[in-house]
Amino acid sequence: MRTLPAVLAVIGLSALALTGCASGTTAASCPTPSSVGDAAGLIDVSGAVGSQPTVHIGTPFHTPDTSFKTIETGKGTPITADDQLVVLGITVVSGADGKVLGTTTYGDLSQVQPLSFWTKILPGIRDAVQCATPGTRVAVALPPKGVSADAGLALGPKDSSVAVIDVEKVYLTKADGADQYNAGFGLPVVVRTDSGRPGVIVPDGSAPSELVVQTLKKGAGAAVTGKDPVRIHSLEVTWDDKQVVNTTWGGEPESVDLSSVSPDLAKALKGATVGSELLVVVPAGKDGASGGDQKQAHIYVIDILGLDAAAAG
Template identity: 40%
Template structure:
């Protein structure tokens, strides 16, 4: 009888478990949301409360904040941002705390929302971290960036957009959180009868691990849908939002992982590796897809791809 030992690949976890029953829905409060971190300073900032429309604001000038602060103007009832591993569609306007001039970054239509990997956005604008974390879809949040809450990249973006420089200590952001994407694929399981293919198991948080069967890799590319989402199909000319795990067939070694790097990928489909691009075009948001791509040395790379969202909007 042939042995069927396998090599398991684990992403930053000591053990893997199949996803089980769901827990209670997360709310901003249960997530640890603090609705107002500065009851004295930002309370003097008055802003319109119509989420999805360009904000108008009045406040004493000059406005200055030494450290980041935020205040929830409207609390939405949608999904909650539980970690920086998620992506968010949002609108953003910055206000100059000295002149009161508004610096809009988006056009406030569903065709002009920005979509961002939150980890990447916070790296560019660290003063917005507490404003986003544990906030809910449908919210409008006011945030003072604080002296260290901006970056050179943000200043350059503002200069390109409006011709104005930004001093973070005098900058107030108004953020509308239009849509919150999940951190992992949430589609329905799909039965696959194919033999000789790797198996994928997931932690309760949705992080995948790959078990590679002993034996030769497939001689041609094979792709399976593991979870079938009910979102929009990803088009070739759109923006891919998701997670990608790459494992070497022969060793089970992780070659790359957006999960381990905490670097959720938000990029045009055309910029994805060719092997990944072929697997995700036409797949639906919420799906998890596995594709095995043979190489010239009779080995293969195994890609596990979570398609969390699609967009024809610009990334930020």
């Protein structure tokens, strides 16, 4: 049995389709795709969600199409995008003899990957996990093309298989909290695309001489305490030059330990809740600037997407 791998110029406003207050997708508004065929109905799964399941199928098991069935339904943030960060528990069983071909480590919430990591290995699971929420278990009947040849599983070119997927954790793709009123005279204005990617309109006046922290969106999730790393999307822009210094948007969100960032950014993040978006202005001469230029103020827009768990062991 094989162990499966665990494994900022200011944004050009003319290039953005801007929206003032896009809200996050909820499970209730996320329709699960329909599957083709009925082979999933022949799969019997037992065991608790979050632990390796026992899978029973009649062998030899073969299907020309991908089909799936939901065994347990969870709640919370749904999976809505290929680049969304998730923790999945996966067991793959051979259709030829019903033996387990590979499994992830269950219950290790430090094994965070974008969904695309798993759909490259098991392309047939993409529709099955769309709109799935934490605590969901799905059984998927996979045709031969449903598993990548690079997966390293002992499958023949004509072999079908079964994957049982437990959704253990799902991160937000963007801040989904309630919009907050802020008296922002003289401060940057934040604009966003539908995907949540921010842009910053920097005023021509002087930057603040003291640290500014504003909550633009207030999330309903857990609070950042510093005990666990926080997963964020961020944009950093210089005040005077109006140049992007750093951005995680377009790539993978960053895992941040409060002890490894500047005191100003740690102060801004501590106590904020998952789902929140923060506007932070670090004045000139402070150590919050990641670009190395402390002669001018730096502006941060930070979306808090989730809290990371410590690595197992």
